[in-house]
Amino acid sequence: MRNLGxxxxxxxxxxxxxxELEKAQxxxxxxxxxxxxxxxxxxxxxxxxxxxxxxxxxxxxxxPEDIDMLTDLLIAAVQEAQKKxxxxxxxxxxxxxxxxxxxxxx
Numbered sequence: 529m530r531n532l533g534x535x536x537x538x539x540x541x542x543x544x545x546x547x548e549l550e551k552a553q554x555x556x557x558x559x560x561x562x563x564x565x566x567x568x569x570x571x572x573x574x575x576x577x578x579x580x581x582x583x584x585x586x587x588x589x590x591x592p593e594d595i596d597m598l599t600d601l602l603i604a605a606v607q608e609a610q611k612k613x614x615x616x617x618x619x620x621x622x623x624x625x626x627x628x629x630x631x632x633x634x
Contacts, residue, residue: 552620559616563608565601572605578613580606 559576569589573582583606589598 549621556617556620559613561609561613561616563605563612565604565608570598570601570605572602572609574606574609574613576613576617578610580609 556576560573560581561576562571562573562582564571566589569586571582571584572580573584574580583602585598589601591598
């Protein structure tokens, strides 16, 4: 019967970790992460899950003669914002996943 007490503790810990994981996921979903490119000429905003939700351009960066540069700046800003969002997600979820015995993806 002693093992049942240990099992109860394990279940409590699992429930606590599940609650913490759900809380962290909710926080991540609400996060907004920004990144810029071109010295701040392009700003991308993504959610903590990496979904693009905003894009701002300074007028000076819009040159009809150089669409390739604008495209590169847009891609760079979005990728950097997504990279930051991923890092923040890993930071929040990493300790929880490790506590549950799951390896974290690189």
